[in-house]
Amino acid sequence: MSVQKKKARAGFFIILPSLAFIGIFVYYFIFLTIRTSTSNWNSFSSLLSGEYKFIGLRNYQRLFNDPRFQTDLWNTLFFTLFFLAGCIILGIFLANIIDKKLRGSSFFQNLFLFPMAISYVVTGTVWGWIFAPGNLPTSPQGINLLLENLGWSNLQWMWYTSTQSIGNFNLALIPVIIAATWQMSGYVMAMYLAGLRAIPEEMIEAAQVDGSTGTQLFWRIKMPMLRPITLSAMIVIGHMSLKIFDLIYAMTGSGPNNVTDMPAIYMFEQMFRSNRYAIASAIAIIMLIMVAAVIIPYLYSSFRGER
């Protein structure tokens, strides 16, 4: 056997145990969850008897007709949209300022990244307190109290307990989006900063010699060069957002009228409070499909590009 062949064989055998673990704990477990999601395991009697009955897609049908789950899907859509927009806009904006190499810019860079080191649970607990509305108008709390102290009590509202909405967008999501953006925007900033620093100096200089202004430089040179970073950021933040759980669980829960409910919260309740394993599994599989729709094309294209 040639050395090359020997090495390749060794490589395969080294990976094999990990591949087996992933095969069981990811792919086989997903299969088991799909199996549960098409079963009748929604009551204690069917569970205790251990009787498994295939009922097709009935659990999925039930979910899509369930007003709470419909709210969850709208919430996921709007949360993802604004969370993504917030992180990307803030990320580009802050990265461009930090990149000016002002005095103390590394201090600011570290500061904006700080929240990323902290758990969503801590973020949720702290921001939950900051946005707690209190009893308006007599005893405001949190931000509402701050607004009152500043003489802006007309800006007070119910924050994450508000049941107002615009179309299908629940305004109660706004404080949650702010907290999430606080946590993750520094990450996106760091990605853009790395991207900006990778742009060759000569390119910027050449454009400046040609008389480009700062704005032209930004739109014509930097932004096109940063496109792959934007894609990465969208993938990273987007897939996080589709399955967001800890932050909402610690900060608001499902909220009045499910205004801040998400598929992951609903799934958790169905599985661990109501023992409706089949419905919970169906929610989990819908979440998986949403994430896979984003991730599989991305993995596919990046591996095809590598060859």
Next chain:
Amino acid sequence: MMAEKTNKTSLTIYYIILAVFTIFYVLPFYVTISTSFKPFEEVSISNMWKLPSKFSIEGFKAAFARLGPNLKNSFYLTIPATLISAMIGSINGFALSKLRFKYSNIVFALILFGMFIPYQSVLFPLIQFFQAIGLYGTIPALIITHVIYGIPITTLMFKNYYEEIPNELVEASSVDGANIWQSYTKILLPISMPGFVVVIIWQFTNIWNEFLFAVTITSDPTKQPITVALVNLAGSQVVQWNIQMAGALIAALPTLIVYIILGRYFVRGLLAGSVKG
């Protein structure tokens, strides 16, 4: 002259913008730290935004009395899980970057997919599995969970790290008669330190901060990690805000310390984790 002047105004504008954002990013820290150092009698809603009039560690004492055991659990869980998953990642990264075999790219993509899945989609079988082997509700179960679901990210990070190291280095050793195991332990491992630092920081932070597995795999409060205990603390209405904020600070402190001391590597981990291929 003209150019210099606009430069100066834009400089001022930049600093004003940075100052405004500083307020936004610091605000939660301000509230948390100032509240946690307030004495009990001073913790009321109307005082929320004020600094403590006198410095007190009552809140910390109370929080520590309730969260101390969970803090210990988090260390028992995070340290072994981090070290084991880093070791596995290093060996896998070696195989995927230096011992490429047919279809190794596809194998890698199959492993990598495990990093993105919502863990909800494996949660129920996972719990049944731990119940079947009698580990449900224990810290070892959580360690196993984090090691297995950590394989994709640690493999990715080490693969990227080892790809920067020239193949000739490893090949030269095999010409000298070293077997594969020796080229890994004698050549690659000694120069892997920077890679390990990044991966360990990343895994330590992630596992410490994790919540979904922690809350569903451990139901006994004495066995729960600190993230779960913190949420339970916040859920009980009797607790005062200074205790809760001190609790939040205690839960955040280990990862914050890592970030402050080893921030450079933390950022490198962040960027490696953002999958640039």
